[in-house]
Amino acid sequence: MNSRPSPLQLAHPTQQLAIVAHDGRKPDLRLWVDRHGQRLANVAIVATSTTATVVRAALSEQGAAADRIEAVQSGPFGGDQQIGARIADGHITALIFLVDPLVARPHEADVQALLRIAQLAEIPTATNIATAELIAQSLAWEPQEHQAEPSCSADSNPAFQPQLRRVERGERRQRSRAHA
Numbered sequence: 001m002n003s004r005p006s007p008l009q010l011a012h013p014t015q016q017l018a019i020v021a022h023d024g025r026k027p028d029l030r031l032w033v034d035r036h037g038q039r040l041a042n043v044a045i046v047a048t049s050t051t052a053t054v055v056r057a058a059l060s061e062q063g064a065a066a067d068r069i070e071a072v073q074s075g076p077f078g079g080d081q082q083i084g085a086r087i088a089d090g091h092i093t094a095l096i097f098l099v100d101p102l103v104a105r106p107h108e109a110d111v112q113a114l115l116r117i118a119q120l121a122e123i124p125t126a127t128n129i130a131t132a133e134l135i136a137q138s139l140a141w142e143p144q145e146h147q148a149e150p151s152c153s154a155d156s157n158p159a160f161q162p163q164l165r166r167v168e169r170g171e172r173r174q175r176s177r178a179h180a
Contacts, residue, residue, distance in 0.1 A: 025098035033058035048079035
């Protein structure tokens with residue numbers, strides 16, 4: 001059984017939301033952060049360097065503290081791999097990765113590796129604004145000093161019902177194999 005927390009539970013201080021945006025998508029990211037700044041203000045965020053700058057600026061303009069945003073290297077200089085390692089270690093709960101599909105990237109292998117590890121870890125992953133909106137709507141995070149129980153779970157969020165059904169099917173298969 002996977003010991004990973006339920007999707008979008010960030011009650012533990014080492015859990016983070018990872019945000020990456022290619023240069024052509026940073027204006028879209030800025031608008032997304034402007035819309036969801038209040039929700040993001042209390043979330044630990046890790047982002048690649050220039051993406052972190054965009055997120056910090058947007059949150060600061062809304063009067064939110066931007067001290068919960070950690071910057072790693074730029075994507076082409078290992079930032080994608082740094083975030084991928086954190087996903088593999090179980091420290092990232094969701095990934096917003098706004099990819100610009102119209103621009104060739106010299107570090108495309110790193111981009112694909114990051115998306116692959118997110119898929120293997122089965123964390124919610126957004127590669128466009130529409131999916132990022134779904135993740136943002138699922139954010140029910142409150143400041144940790146006020147949060148007794150995480151208020152978002154796969155049970156209460158219809159967006160995660162397919163994942164829940166996959167887990168249930170897997171458990172049924174394990175039980176049927178045990179009885180065979």
